[in-house]
Amino acid sequence: FVSVYLHEGQKAVHIATDGGRVCRPLIIVDEKTALPRMKQCHLEGLAMGAIGIKDLLRQGVVEYIDVNEENNCLIAVTERDLDVARKQGLHKRRMPHTHLEIDPLTLLGVVAGLIPYPHHNQSPRNTYQSAMGKQAIGAIGLNEYARMDGIIYTMIYPMKPMVKTRTLDLIHFDQLPGGQNACIAVMAYSGYDIEDAVILNKASIDRGFGRCMVLKKHMTSVKRYANLTMDRTCGPPDPSLFP
Structure with missing residues (x-):
């Protein structure tokens, strides 16, 4: 154009x-x-x-x-x-x-259009979310297990957001969400929550809150040798076969 x-x-x-x-x-x-x-x-x-x-x-x-x-x-x-x-x-x-x-x-674009009630936030906060929202861990696609990326971070228990926007419905972001709904309390507690620090509930962590899976790609080569032997790839051995 x-x-x-x-x-x-x-x-x-x-x-x-x-x-x-x-x-x-x-x-x-x-x-x-x-x-x-x-x-x-x-x-x-x-x-x-x-x-x-x-x-x-x-x-x-x-x-x-x-x-x-x-x-x-x-x-x-x-x-x-x-x-x-x-x-x-x-x-x-x-x-x-x-x-x-x-x-x-x-006017807001795709990423900023996913922010619920943006007019209740300070404008820098909307800018931060527009930049960092693309880095949220979630379900990256329906073919994530067939992709050949070097490393993939995916969330085990993604959730649909409790508050939605029109943009979210248009792009069907709730079908491949990127986050979880958390119950939070903004308060002063002990001294470990200064600045951006947070205190997490151990029971929530044990139930899988924020649990992610890392998929890494490993490369190997199969060679043929002059003595008519060759390499082969196989899965890990069955531990029950070894005493």
């Missing part, structure tokens, strides 16, 4: 075509009428599976915008913003809306 970014401070036009840029789809808005190009026929076609995102891109209904080009865009979060601008004639007196969000939840 090609992005054209007008930088007024530098009096320059930046054209980006390199791959790997962070882009996201937005619905194009007609600047003269302040109406989105996404019509009811497009929604029905998407629901029936008759058209896809490539068809919307080809028809000029949706386009991908990168972070630089967003500086020259006025993006409406909901259709209500477009209705207000249309009724008050704001699209004629100021910079008109150029795009519309597909859904307000797309």
Whole structure:
């Protein structure tokens, strides 16, 4: 996707075509009428599976915008913003809306969209979770036992989260969860819980709380020798065969 970014401070036009840029789809808005190009026929076609995102891109209904080009865009979060601008004639007196969000939840992205009640957290905490949530140990996939990764960490007892978000339902994260539901108490106890330290209940650990399994890949080679012998691989011997 090609992005054209007008930088007024530098009096320059930046054209980006390199791959790997962070882009996201937005619905194009007609600047003269302040109406989105996404019509009811497009929604029905998407629901029936008759058209896809490539068809919307080809028809000029949706386009991908990168972070630089967003500086020259006025993006409406909901259709209500477009209705207000249309009724008050704001699209004629100021910079008109150029795009519309597909859904307000797309503002957060996938990882941040999994955070329940993010508006009740400090913004740095949401940023930390967006960075570290991808490292959570859980079920990495349905084919985790057939994968050839060098090392795999998987949780023995993953749990579905008690509080869900719309993003979680859309990506089916509850079917391959990454964590467990814990009962916690935020309090001062002894002196071992200073700063980020925690005290765990031994009974919970004995019942398997936080228990993980590490799968490692080991390589071996089977060789043939000149004396017509060869190596072979086999499983571990049965301990009951040895006295």
